[in-house]
Structure formats: structure tokens, C-alpha cells
Amino acid sequence: MSFCQDVVHGVMPTFVCKNVVFDHSRARFALNHPRKDLRILGGLLTGHADLNRHLHTMGLRQNSVCPLCQEEEDTTAHFIAQYSALMLLRKNILGDYILSSDTLSNIHWFLVLKFAKASKRFY
DSSP: OOSEEEEEETTEEEEEESSOOOOHHHHHHHHTSOHHHHHHHHHHHHTOSSSHHHHHHTTSSSOOBOTTTOSSBOOHHIIIIIOGGGHHHHHHHHSSSSOOHHHHHTSOHHHHHHHHHHHTOOO
């Protein structure tokens, strides 16, 4: 059984999630930001950001390789945690040169958004 179970009520599916605690601080954070910032953050959190992996999946790019480093797929994890050209920016904002997946899951949305905007990769 998955973490979230898809339950269909009429036409629209709803999701019943167990062991989910509503985080009021993150909700307040989201409500106090402009739509542009929420679009950037939502894209990064869901993998639907304007990065080549997602754009390639949609048929809008020829390949999914990072256009700047040409080393790996241009994914959210690569952009936030590993992309070598942003190492100093990552250290200054997120606290380390390269981030592990465990570290990524504990970073507050504020820092993810700050990092993305400082990278000047999103408009």
C-alpha cells in the first residue's frame, strides 16, 4: 500500500494520506509569497520546474542533459544539490557545497526559493 491512497469520489480523485501532519509555518510561508515565487517553488518541489528533464519529457527539448555543465540530467535534485557551477551559492545559502538526499528533505522552502532566485535560472 502506498503512502497516499487514491480514492475516487465521483469524477475528481481525492487523496487520503495517513500520517501527514499539516505544517502551518509552510502554509503561512506559501500564502505570503507572490504567484511567481510559488510557481518556481512548486515546480522545484514537484519536479515540474523549467529544467531540461521535465521539458524533455514534455517534448519541448531534444535531451534532458543540464545545459550548463553537460554532465548529468537537468533535474531538480541536480540543480539544488549537485550542479557544480552553483557550489559557492549553494554553500552560502544552503550550507554545503554538495547536498545529500537526506539533507535535501530537511531544507526549508524559504531556502530553496532563495537559492533558485539567486541562481537567476528562473524568471
